[in-house]
Amino acid sequence: ELKVEQNPLFLSMQEGKNYTIYCNYSTTSDRLYWYRQDPGKSLESLFVLLSNGAVKQEGRLMASLDTKARLSTLHITAAVHDLSATYFCAVDIKGGSEKLVFGKGTKLTVNP
Amino acid sequence: GAGVSQSPSNKVTEKGKDVELRCDPISGHTALYWYRQSLGQGLEFLIYFQGNSAPDKSGLPSDRFSAERTGGSVSTLTIQRTQQEDSAVYLCASSASVKNIQYFGAGTRLSVL
Numbered sequence: 001e002l003k004v005e006q007n008p009l010f011l012s013m014q015e016g017k018n019y020t021i022y023c024n025y026s027t028t029s030d031r032l033y034w035y036r037q038d039p040g041k042s043l044e045s046l047f048v049l050l051s052n053g054a055v056k057q058e059g060r061l062m063a064s065l066d067t068k069a070r071l072s073t074l075h076i077t078a079a080v081h082d083l084s085a086t087y088f089c090a091v092d093i094k095g096g097s098e099k100l101v102f103g104k105g106t107k108l109t110v111n112p
Numbered sequence: 113g114a115g116v117s118q119s120p121s122n123k124v125t126e127k128g129k130d131v132e133l134r135c136d137p138i139s140g141h142t143a144l145y146w147y148r149q150s151l152g153q154g155l156e157f158l159i160y161f162q163g164n165s166a167p168d169k170s171g172l173p174s175d176r177f178s179a180e181r182t183g184g185s186v187s188t189l190t191i192q193r194t195q196q197e198d199s200a201v202y203l204c205a206s207s208a209s210v211k212n213i214q215y216f217g218a219g220t221r222l223s224v225l
Contacts, residue, residue, distance in 0.1 A: 040218075042217055044207045044216075088177065099160055100145075
């Protein structure tokens, strides 16, 4: 059974600071996704990581993937209040069903 | 449409009643997924439709839950004899094809009293 663990689950940080969210998964996967969810809103796709060593950046967010360690990171640089949201990583099973298995999410609060 | 549309956005029902939740995927998307998001369990896969293939129902929690997809487009998730533990946000997603990015709707918040 594929399991996905995120940490931390809650993160409160000051504007301007850097931090990293971690996503570990238990079995080989085809790809890893990062999603953002604002309160009461839909999940918004941020990144899709397809191969070992993949790195993608968008604004103050950078995601990376290490398939050997079964680890993805979401790095936040110089946080701003607008980044406050819940961030989910999700993984699909290599060669298996198309369903995504989600981590429990990291609720990020960026304080002025 | 511009995105995945779900209705109703909120549904309050009494224990034991049946409910139907609707999902209208992005036009042209062949794959459609239902997930459930609850405080205790996070986001859980329920069921997946791809074209004319048999759906993957492996995530449905009990036989009270069923879903269909008509004409390869709109999908309805039906929960019979609702229980309080069914209270959650039910999310629908669609993708252009297998292994592609899943785009999510805003969800239906179900409250079973």
